[in-house]
Each structure stands twice: as C-alpha cells, then as structure tokens.
Amino acid sequence: MATLPATGTLTDHRAAGLTDTDALGMFTLMLCARTIDERMWLLNRQGAAPFTVPCRGQEGAQAGIALALDPTTDWLFPHYRDTALVQRFGFTPEEIFLMFFAKAGDVVSGGRQLTHHWGSQARHIGSLGSPLASQVPHAAGAAYALRLQGNTAAVVATTFGEGGASKGDFYEGCSLAAIHRLPVVFICENNEYAISTPMHTQSPVPDVASRAAAFGFPGVVVDGTDPFAVYAAVREAHHRARTGGGPTLIEAKMYRLLPHTSDDNDRLYRSREEVADAETRDPLRRITAYMQEHALLDGQEIDDRTAAMQAEVSAAAAAAMAAPDPNPTTLLDHVYAEDAR
Amino acid sequence: MTATEPHTHGLFSPPAGNDDTARGATMIEAINAALTEEMARDRRVLLLGEDVGKRGGVFGATKGLYAQFGAARVLDTPIAESGFTGFGIGAAMLGAVVVIEIQFVDFIMSALDQIFSEMAKMHYRSNGDVRLPIVVRAPIGGGVHGGLYHSQSPENLFIMPGLKVVMPATPADAKGLLKSAIRDPNPVIFLEHKRLYRSVREALPTGDSTVPFGIARVARAGTTLSVITYGAMVHEATRAAEIVAPEGIDAEILDLRTLQPYDRAAILRSVTKTHRALVLHEASKTGGFGGELAALIADEAFMELDAPVRRLAAPDAPAMPFNSRLESAYMIDAATIAAALRDLAAF
Numbered sequence: 001m002a003t004l005p006a007t008g009t010l011t012d013h014r015a016a017g018l019t020d021t022d023a024l025g026m027f028t029l030m031l032c033a034r035t036i037d038e039r040m041w042l043l044n045r046q047g048a049a050p051f052t053v054p055c056r057g058q059e060g061a062q063a064g065i066a067l068a069l070d071p072t073t074d075w076l077f078p079h080y081r082d083t084a085l086v087q088r089f090g091f092t093p094e095e096i097f098l099m100f101f102a103k104a105g106d107v108v109s110g111g112r113q114l115t116h117h118w119g120s121q122a123r124h125i126g127s128l129g130s131p132l133a134s135q136v137p138h139a140a141g142a143a144y145a146l147r148l149q150g151n152t153a154a155v156v157a158t159t160f161g162e163g164g165a166s167k168g169d170f171y172e173g174c175s176l177a178a179i180h181r182l183p184v185v186f187i188c189e190n191n192e193y194a195i196s197t198p199m200h201t202q203s204p205v206p207d208v209a210s211r212a213a214a215f216g217f218p219g220v221v222v223d224g225t226d227p228f229a230v231y232a233a234v235r236e237a238h239h240r241a242r243t244g245g246g247p248t249l250i251e252a253k254m255y256r257l258l259p260h261t262s263d264d265n266d267r268l269y270r271s272r273e274e275v276a277d278a279e280t281r282d283p284l285r286r287i288t289a290y291m292q293e294h295a296l297l298d299g300q301e302i303d304d305r306t307a308a309m310q311a312e313v314s315a316a317a318a319a320a321m322a323a324p325d326p327n328p329t330t331l332l333d334h335v336y337a338e339d340a341r
Numbered sequence: 342m343t344a345t346e347p348h349t350h351g352l353f354s355p356p357a358g359n360d361d362t363a364r365g366a367t368m369i370e371a372i373n374a375a376l377t378e379e380m381a382r383d384r385r386v387l388l389l390g391e392d393v394g395k396r397g398g399v400f401g402a403t404k405g406l407y408a409q410f411g412a413a414r415v416l417d418t419p420i421a422e423s424g425f426t427g428f429g430i431g432a433a434m435l436g437a438v439v440v441i442e443i444q445f446v447d448f449i450m451s452a453l454d455q456i457f458s459e460m461a462k463m464h465y466r467s468n469g470d471v472r473l474p475i476v477v478r479a480p481i482g483g484g485v486h487g488g489l490y491h492s493q494s495p496e497n498l499f500i501m502p503g504l505k506v507v508m509p510a511t512p513a514d515a516k517g518l519l520k521s522a523i524r525d526p527n528p529v530i531f532l533e534h535k536r537l538y539r540s541v542r543e544a545l546p547t548g549d550s551t552v553p554f555g556i557a558r559v560a561r562a563g564t565t566l567s568v569i570t571y572g573a574m575v576h577e578a579t580r581a582a583e584i585v586a587p588e589g590i591d592a593e594i595l596d597l598r599t600l601q602p603y604d605r606a607a608i609l610r611s612v613t614k615t616h617r618a619l620v621l622h623e624a625s626k627t628g629g630f631g632g633e634l635a636a637l638i639a640d641e642a643f644m645e646l647d648a649p650v651r652r653l654a655a656p657d658a659p660a661m662p663f664n665s666r667l668e669s670a671y672m673i674d675a676a677t678i679a680a681a682l683r684d685l686a687a688f
Contacts, residue, residue, distance in 0.1 A: 075435070110468035119467055126434060127467045131458045137424045138459075141431025148387065148413060148437065169455075172424020179419070334469035335502050337526035 010290045011228040018231060020296055022067055026227050027287050027297070029066060030059040031305065033084035034284050035313045036093055037258075040100055043317065044262040049100055053116040055083040057225075057257035058189055060283025064230025064252075065187055068238050069157055075142055077126035077135040077158035080116040081189065081256075085159065090123040093313055097320030104326040111326045132164035136173030136186065143182040155241045157185045157234075162251075163194030165208045174249065178215035183241035185234060186249045189224065191256035196269035209251035217247045224252030225283040257282065353399045355485045358540040365544040368537045371512035372402045372478075374545065375519035376440065380410050382549075383438060386523060389416035389425055390442030390478075399444055400480060400538055426452040426477070430459050433473045440523060446479035446532060447490040453498070460528040461503030475529070476522045481508070482534040482573055482623055484672050488663035494624035494655070496572075496600060499530040500633070505554060506601040508532045510575035512543050514598055517552030524551070534573040541576065557604035559611075563593035566617035566685050569608055569634050571597040574621050574673065581678035590686045600630055608634065609642050616647040617685050623673060626654035648688035653681045 013023040033055055040052040055062070058081055066088035069076065076089050083096065095107055099118075102111035108119050108127075119127030126138050139158035146154045164170060165188050177184040188208045192199050199206070212219025218240075222233040230252050237248035255278035259266040266275070279285075291297040297305070358367075366374065380386045388403060388410075394417040397404030407415040418425040422443060429439040443449045449456070456477065463471045483492030499506045505527055509515040515533065522529040560575050561582050568578045575596045582592040595611050597603050612618045618638050620631040635650040653673060655661075661671045 077431070106468075108468075109466050112468060113466050117466070119470065121434075121467075121470050126431070127463055127471050129458050129462065129466065131454050134427060134455060134459050137427025137455070138431030138434065141428035141433075141437075142435045143431075144428065145387075145432035145435035145437040148432075149435075168421075168451075169423055169427055172419070172421040173427065175419055175421065176424055176428050334465050334467075336505075337464050337469070337472040339526065 010226045010286055011232065013228045013294075016228040016232040017235060018067065018228060023228070023291070023296060026063040026067060027291055028305065029063045029084050029087060030227070030284050030287060031309050032087065032093065032313070033059045033062065035309045036083055036096055039313050039317055041258070041262065048321065049115075051115055052100065052262045053080050054256075054258040054261070055081045057255050057278065057282060058191060059084045060227040060287060061189055061224035061230045061252040061254055064227040065157065065159070065234050067231050068234035069155070071124060073153045073155075075124045075126065075139075075146075075154060075156045077139040077142065077156065078118050078128060079132075079135065079160045079164065079189070080118070080128065081161070081191075082118065082159055083116070086118050086125060089125050090120070091118075093316035094319050097317045098323060101320050101323070102325075103320060103323040105323050110330070133160050133167040133169040133173070136160060136164070136170050137176060139184050139186075140173045140177040140182055143177065143184045144180060147182065153242070155183045155185060155238050157187060159187045159189055161194065162188055162190040162192070162199060162202060162208050163197075165211070166194070166202055171211075174212070174215045174247070177247045178217050181244070181246035184247045185237040185241055186247060187234065188249070188251040190251050190253050193256055193260070193270075195260040195264060196266075207251060209249055212249035215247070217249065219249040219251070221251050221253065224254030225281045225286055227283060227287060254283070255281065352485060352487055352491055355535045355538050356540050358542060361542070365542040366512050367539045367542055368509070368512045368515045368533065369401055369539060371516035371545055372519055372533065373404055375516045375523070376403060376406060377409065378549070379520055379523040380406065380414065383523075385436060385438045386440065387414050387416065387432060387437045388440045388442070389418050389429055391418055391420055391444045393417060393442050398442060400535070402442065402478070422448055422452040423455050426455040427459065429475055430455060430463070430473060433475050434471055438474045438523060440476045440478060443477060443479040445487075445491050446481040446495060447493045449477070449479055456499075456504070456528075456530075457501060461501050464527065465503055472526045473528050474523075474526050476519070476531050477528070478531045478533060480535045480538070481532040482536055483661040484536050484573075484668065486663065486665065486668065487535070487661070489660035492661035494622070496532055497624060497628060497630045500601055500630060503528070504601060505529045505599065506532070507554065507599045508534070508572040509598060510537065510560070510572055510596045512541060513545050514552055514558070516545055517550055518554070518598060521551045521554060525554070532572070536573050537576070552598070554599045555602035555604055556598065557607035558596040558598055559593065560596040561592065561594040563591040564615060565589075565591040566593070566619060566682065567608075567611040567615045568592055568594045568619045568621055568678075568682070569597065569611070570594065570621040571600065572623065574623055577673065577675050578621055578678055580675035581682055584675060584679040585682045585686075588683070590682055592682055605637060605641075608637060612638055612642045613645045616645055617688070618646070618650045619653060619681055619685055620650060621653045621673070621678065623655055625657050626652055627657050629654050648685055651681060651685050653678060
C-alpha cells in the first residue's frame with residue numbers, strides 16, 4: 001500500500017500549525033479507524049454482527065477535527081460516522097468493538113443502542129440518537145450551560161452529514177448558537193450522499209457552508225480529504241469560539257466510499273466508475289503518500305504500522321466478541337433516574 | 342366556572358373566578374411561586390421558552406422572574422420549539438436544570454422528536470450515564486374559545502416510558518407538583534389546564550412544601566361510585582356530584598394528579614369500595630388515557646364491579662372547534678357528567 005498514488009498534495013502540516021508528531025498521530029488515527037472499519041464490515045459479512053456504519057473516506061476530516069479539539073475541556077456532539085473522531089475523546093478500539101457487538105461492557109449504552117451511536121459523559125461526548133441533527137441544538141444548549149457555569153475554556157463541536165443539515169434542528173440549533181454568540185463549531189461532514197440521494201437533490205445550493213450567512217457567522221468550505229486543511233479550518237473556528245467570536249460552520253467535502261450501512265447496496269444508485277474516481281482522493285491514500293514524500297515514514301515503516309494495527313484491532317475485536325452480553329434482567333434498568341437531586 | 346364561558350375573556354386571560362386574594366392564590370400564581378422558589382433555591386435552574394422574559398409568559402407564569410433572576414436564566418427563545426427543546430436537553434446534559442415553557446401544548450408537536458426520541462430515551466439509552474432534569478410546562482385544554490390549535494388535550498401522547506406526566510387540578514397541587522417536577526432527575530411533562538389558571542383560588546401551603554408524584558387525591562369522598570379523573574375535569578365532576586347528591590348518588594372523585602406514574606392502588610381501593618367506576622377526561626375517547634384506566638380496573642378489580650366500567654370523554658373529533666356552540670357541544674360539562682353518574686348508579 002505504500003506506493004499507491006495520491007491526487008494532489010496535502011496542505012503542509014507544519015504550515016497548518018502541526019508538528020511531525022501530530023502528523024504521525026493523525027496518520028495512525030486514520031489507519032486505526034480504517035482498520036476497525038474494514039474489520040467491522042468483514043465481521044458483518046461473516047454474520048458475526050448485525051450492522052455496521054462505515055466511515056471509509058471520512059477519516060481524514062475526522063483526524064483534522066480531532067487534533068483541533070481539546071478533549072480535556074471541549075465537548076463533542078458527534079454523528080454516527082465518527083469512528084476516528086471519537087477516539088480523540090478517549091474511545092479505545094476495544095471499547096468501539098464492545099459497542100459494535102452490543103456487549104454489557106459497552107460504555108456507550110451497555111448494548112442498548114444500535115452501533116455507532118456514541119456517547120459518554122466522562123469522555124465529553126454527547127449521547128446520540130438516530131434521528132438526524134438532533135444533536136445540533138444539544139451542542140448549542142451544552143455551550144450555553146457551560147457559559148452559565150463560568151466555563152470560558154470549553155468549546156463545543158458538533159458533527160453531522162449534509163443529510164442532517166437539511167433538518168430543522170440544524171437551522172434552529174445554528175440560530176440559537178448565533179443569537180447567544182456561543183462557542184460552538186458546527187462541522188458538516190459532507191460525503192455527497194444521504195443514503196442514495198446525492199447533494200444536488202438534497203440542496204438547491206452546492207455548499208452547506210453558505211447557510212452560515214443566514215446566521216451571521218462564518219461558513220467555510222474545506223477539502224475533507226485533506227486532514228491538515230481540515231485541522232487548520234477547525235483550529236481557526238476553535239480559536240474564534242474561545243475568544244468570544246461565536247460559532248463557525250465548517251463544511252468538509254469528502255466522499256462516502258462504502259454504502260450507507262451494511263444494509264445498503266450503493267450499486268443501485270451510483271456507478272463503480274464514480275466510486276473508483278473518489279478512491280483516488282481516499283484520505284488514507286493521500287496521507288500515506290504525504291508521509292513518504294515528507295520523509296515522516298518510509299514504505300517499510302508504513303507496512304510495519306499497518307501490520308501492527310491489524311494485530312491491535314484483531315485483539316480488540318476478539319476481546320470484545322468474547323465479552324459477556326448484557327443480562328436480560330437489566331432490561332428495565334435506567335428507565336428512570338432514581339434518586340432525587 | 343363552567344365548561345364554556347361567554348366571550349368575557351381573552352385567549353391569554355382565561356376565565357377568572359373570585360378575585361378576592363384573601364381566598365388564596367390562583368393556579369397561575371401558584372406556578373409562578375413554585376418557579377420563583379425553585380430558581381432561588383437552585384442556581385442551576387434555567388427557564389426558556391417564547392415570551393417568558395420581559396413579557397412574563399403569555400399567561401404570566403414567569404412574571405417577574407426576568408427581573409429577579411436576569412436574562413441569562415430566563416431566556417426568550419425564537420419560535421422554534423424543536424430547537425429550543427433540544428437546546429434545553431443539551432443544557433441539562435451539561436448540568437443545568439431546565440424548565441421549558443411551550444406556549445400552548447398544541448405547539449409542542451414540533452418538539453416531539455426531541456421529547457420522544459431524545460428526552461424520553463436519553464437516560465435509558467446511555468445506560469444511566471446521562472440524566473435530564475427537565476420540566477416541559479405547557480398549557481393544555483379547551484373551553485376557552487381557543488379553536489383547534491389552542492384547545493387540545495393530547496396528554497395521552499406523553500404516556501411513554503422515560504417521561505413523567507403531571508396534570509394538576511388545584512393551585513396548591515400545581516405548586517407542590519411543579520416543585521417536585523423541578524427537583525426530579527427525569528424529564529417531566531407538566532400540563533396546566535388554561536381554564537384553571539385563574540378560575541380557582543385556594544390557600545397555598547407555607548414553607549417548602551412539595552407534592553409527590555403517583556399519589557392520587559380524593560377530591561370528594563363517596564360510596565356509590567368512583568369517578569377517576571384529573572385536571573379540569575376534577576372540578577366538573579365535583580359539580581356533577583353535587584347535582585346528583587340529593588338523588589342519593591354519593592360519588593367519590595379521585596384526582597390522579599399525575600398520569601405517569603399513576604396511582605393504581607388508589608384507583609383499585611376506590612373501586613373496591615364503590616364497585617362502580619366512571620373514567621373521565623377532556624381528551625377524546627378513542628386511544629385516550631381512559632382506556633388504560635378502564636383496562637386496569639378490568640384487569641385487577643373485575644370481581645369487585647357491579648357495573649361495566651364507563652368512559653366519558655370528548656368525541657372523536659380531531660380537535661375542538663372555535664364556534665361557541667360547537668365548542669360547548671364538544672366539551673364535557675357537569676350536566677353531562679351528572680347524566681353519566683345517574684346511568685352508572687342505575688345499572
């Protein structure tokens with residue numbers, strides 16, 4: 001894989017404000033998410049798990065977002081395709097597989113939620129449901145509560161697809177954040193498809209980012225297959241949010257390289273040629289080439305890291321698969337919180 | 342108070358009863374007092390909704406709170422029920438205690454995704470990790486010349502595990518139940534009948550007094566039959582009971598106060614005493630909460646019954662019409678209830 005060609009050159013990571021160590025970390029994060037993603041797809045096809053939500057093609061943007069946020073102070077209200085991003089906020093591969101297999105030890109929900117519906121208060125990740133864009137007003141409200149508590153350090157980031165950006169909750173959440181000039185970064189991971197529906201059928205205008213004008217805050221389009229460019233854009237928005245400048249809407253444009261979920265068949269609505277063309281902009285291919293061009297890793301090191309990641313993910317998947325299921329006697333636990341405040 | 346009034350009042354100023362404040366507080370004053378006390382008691386309490394700030398709410402429930410607690414804690418929102426309900430959820434996830442006012446329950450429909458999909462399920466779906474201390478207050482009910490979209494009684498929608506549902510009938514209960522709701526670590530749907538806002542007065546208990554959920558109140562003790570009801574219908578039923586009392590029909594009226602949880606034991610206790618039950622609500626009959634109550638009695642007290650469980654509820658029209666004569670035809674009043682009581686007693 002070390003010799004695959006990339007299309008164009010990525011933003012220089014140093015110019016974006018990143019160290020070599022940061023760049024290596026982003027590469028590793030993307031490789032980890034890709035390896036987990038591929039393993040989940042295989043496990044689903046083998047019948048070992050009922051469902052998965054691939055992130056293939058979106059790891060680059062997520063790595064950029066991840067490095068621009070500070071998980072010790074910031075909060076993240078993610079959407080379901082954020083397998084790379086949530087790792088920045090503390091999810092380990094084994095925890096991700098515990099969620100995937102819906103095991104008792106799943107920190108998201110103890111096996112209650114459909115896989116990839118992230119959430120963990122301890123990790124500063126807002127709980128996610130399936131209706132799209134519901135988390136956008138949550139992010140605004142969370143930022144408001146943090147402000148009321150006198151917290152001036154925290155920034156709240158929320159991610160969603162261009163599909164979710166069609167919903168009223170997106171607009172209403174942006175509006176509330178703008179009215180109160182809240183430290184929120186809205187990030188649209190535009191992967192061009194809402195299941196089968198392409199962008200031009202979802203939106204009369206080509207850019208989700210242009211909607212920011214309606215709320216009076218900046219809207220920025222960035223190449224979502226360039227992790228360093230995404231980092232720079234989110235970092236600037238993060239700085240604006242932290243210094244009282246209010247929200248920013250960032251639209252990272254990318255391509256969903258796999259079907260919507262393991263239950264989707266994308267051959268019904270897009271050509272193999274189109275997907276093959278998008279593969280040339282695969283963010284993992286691009287950063288892999290970049291690492292070599294900039295002598296951060298050589299071909300042998302990349303192969304070694306890839307093999308090591310395969311082993312790590314295999315161990316995580318095996319451990320999670322062997323972990324206990326939730327006990328049916330817990331079915332009615334936590335319908336209501338018990339203790340009064 | 343009667344079920345429908347002549348046009349002597351406006352939509353935001355529902356019918357008033359005795360204006361003698363020596364006779365105690367109205368429900369709107371009781372709600373205002375509960376909000377004031379809880380905001381003073383707990384700095385985390387945050388109010389949000391349309392016109393709750395300087396305007397004090399269109400019914401005056403939040404009157405004075407903006408001046409007392411400031412704009413940061415009494416938040417006027419855009420007319421975006423889903424958005425500001427979601428905003429309240431996010432704030433609660435980060436430690437705020439949130440009281441949301443929906444201007445009329447008829448407009449809560451835009452927020453149902455946030456309420457049903459997020460609020461009701463958050464604690465469960467996070468395996469207990471997230472708790473949402475949120476109260477969604479909403480004026481409910483008709484007989485105020487509000488037309489289709491200012492008169493509905495959709496309380497049955499909120500009977501969903503994960504939510505609690507409160508419908509007070511008296512000022513003292515409204516205050517005590519609202520204080521309990523604000524202190525509850527769960528989302529609570531708090532439904533206030535508009536026609537009760539100003540029409541009933543009673544002395545409020547002094548001190549920090551709360552009313553617990555799931556404990557029904559015997560509004561009138563009786564022996565002939567049981568009326569199981571809640572909200573404004575408690576008062577109509579009480580009037581009906583006085584109408585039929587001279588005829589030897591001694592009705593017991595049970596005010597459920599809360600619908601989720603609801604006081605199963607109190608219902609069964611009353612039916613076991615009287616052996617006849619009328620289930621009564623202002624909402625339409627088919628699919629209404631009365632079906633649940635009737636089923637409970639049939640399931641658990643069948644052998645106690647001397648007559649079939651009867652349901653008295655609004656007709657299955659989509660909503661309450663505006664025209665006064667149509668509105669009166671829709672509403673259940675004391676005379677209608679009295680007829681149902683006679684019928685049940687004679688079975």
